[in-house]
Amino acid sequence: MSRSAHPAGPRHADVLPEGHYSAPPADLNALDPKVWAQTVERGEDGVVTVGGIGVTQLAEEYGTPAYVLDEADFRARARAWRTAFGTDADVFYAGKAFLSRAVVRWLHEEGLNLDVCSGGELATALSAGMPADRIAFHGNNKSPEEIERAVRAGVGRIVLDSFQEIVRVAHIAQSLGKRQRVQIRITVGVEAHTHEFIATAHEDQKFGIPLAGGHAAEAVRRALQLDGLELIGIHSHIGSQIFDMSGFEVAAHRVVGLLKDIRDEHGIELPEIDLGGGLGIAYTSDDDPREPHEIAKALTEIVTRECESAKLRTPRISVEPGRAIVGPTAFTLYEVGTVKPLDGLRTYVSVDGGMSDNIRTALYDAEYTVALVSRASDAEPMLVRVVGKHCESGDIVVKDAFLPGDLAPGDLIAVPATGAYCRSMASNYNHVLRPPVVAVRGGEARVVVRRETEEDLLRLDVG
Numbered sequence: 001m002s003r004s005a006h007p008a009g010p011r012h013a014d015v016l017p018e019g020h021y022s023a024p025p026a027d028l029n030a031l032d033p034k035v036w037a038q039t040v041e042r043g044e045d046g047v048v049t050v051g052g053i054g055v056t057q058l059a060e061e062y063g064t065p066a067y068v069l070d071e072a073d074f075r076a077r078a079r080a081w082r083t084a085f086g087t088d089a090d091v092f093y094a095g096k097a098f099l100s101r102a103v104v105r106w107l108h109e110e111g112l113n114l115d116v117c118s119g120g121e122l123a124t125a126l127s128a129g130m131p132a133d134r135i136a137f138h139g140n141n142k143s144p145e146e147i148e149r150a151v152r153a154g155v156g157r158i159v160l161d162s163f164q165e166i167v168r169v170a171h172i173a174q175s176l177g178k179r180q181r182v183q184i185r186i187t188v189g190v191e192a193h194t195h196e197f198i199a200t201a202h203e204d205q206k207f208g209i210p211l212a213g214g215h216a217a218e219a220v221r222r223a224l225q226l227d228g229l230e231l232i233g234i235h236s237h238i239g240s241q242i243f244d245m246s247g248f249e250v251a252a253h254r255v256v257g258l259l260k261d262i263r264d265e266h267g268i269e270l271p272e273i274d275l276g277g278g279l280g281i282a283y284t285s286d287d288d289p290r291e292p293h294e295i296a297k298a299l300t301e302i303v304t305r306e307c308e309s310a311k312l313r314t315p316r317i318s319v320e321p322g323r324a325i326v327g328p329t330a331f332t333l334y335e336v337g338t339v340k341p342l343d344g345l346r347t348y349v350s351v352d353g354g355m356s357d358n359i360r361t362a363l364y365d366a367e368y369t370v371a372l373v374s375r376a377s378d379a380e381p382m383l384v385r386v387v388g389k390h391c392e393s394g395d396i397v398v399k400d401a402f403l404p405g406d407l408a409p410g411d412l413i414a415v416p417a418t419g420a421y422c423r424s425m426a427s428n429y430n431h432v433l434r435p436p437v438v439a440v441r442g443g444e445a446r447v448v449v450r451r452e453t454e455e456d457l458l459r460l461d462v463g
């Protein structure tokens, strides 16, 4: 990423300090459609709107901080994935990115399936009417109670993650007089993140059963022997926030290699493979994610080619995008509390949330951008760090970005691309209350997850 000096403004130094930032954008009032939800635009009065509603109105009605979710954009992205993969493949939205009952209903209506990985996610999915046979149940340490609930509910598949779990699920299914459809999650020796992938040193992780050393083949042998299980396929998930398709290519090659070995050993062709999620989104203007139709084309071609060369029927493919569907559809709306210029360094802008509503910057060194949204401004850009209200210095929401030099307490700023892994990983650190999720569509806003209250906090405190 480039770093460069920029015209000295009233509140920043001539020489910029170390940091991951590009030059300030030519127009600080512009909103890059790559990182903002589809219906976001700045009105003539300078106020940013989403779904036709101004952020000042949203802040007044629902308070700040708030996650503001563009429902039309969510539905459009879900539909784009569904359409891209067509009827010969299944799209399972990964609920861990963000799950609520409204989201489950939208997914159901748009024809997507759902991947859950805990009893809580399963309960949310079922309570919002997702048909159980369209749910996949994941996780490296599902409890016997969770497995029993999933089997009883009739989930479409359980993804088996260990040798113990093969036996556990088989036993539970059999005791309920059922035969559970399952996939086996394998680790194929590929770990991919963002721009690169590593094809070594991958098996050293908690998920799945290693392909190497014949472990995956042994897992298949055992699963095929158990009456409580119907083995329908092999699962692989190689990482998250990936832009480069080459990791998927190696993964597909190895998964198909296992399907071929299974055919040769057992005389059966497993009908499904799941290539997991992990497709990247734009957090800043420097990121260039691929469109769902490009991803679908690339994955389908890879699998078809690999199967042709292995002389196998092409299995039904499924994928599990989470971030790529919900990530870009929401922004977090904050009110500026304090503005603290530090000479020769940068200006610290404190907002009314922080690492409790977005842990990703502290946890992964994630990059975000930010904009002044309650008004337009022609002031010179100043280099800012957006920080929260928590009692630690690592409480950073946006490490380095530019905001107008006249930013003041009371202004509203928004951080885009916070739809995935922000509300779902939110905490009550410092007993800060988790923000609501407000869905906006066609000029109407409604709370889909309400703001936490002090009563909520105290209700759990039974001492």
Ligand code: LLP
Residues within 6 Å of the ligand: 094, 096, 097, 115, 138, 237, 239, 240, 241, 276, 277, 278, 279, 320, 321, 322, 323, 324, 360, 364, 420, 421
């Ligand atoms: N399928 C499986 C089996 C997964 O483990 C995951 C994510 C997904 C699908 C969805 O991946 P996505 O398309 O959303 O990248 N908290 C981290 C991301 C953790 C992802 C865990 N597994 C973050 O904030 O970046």
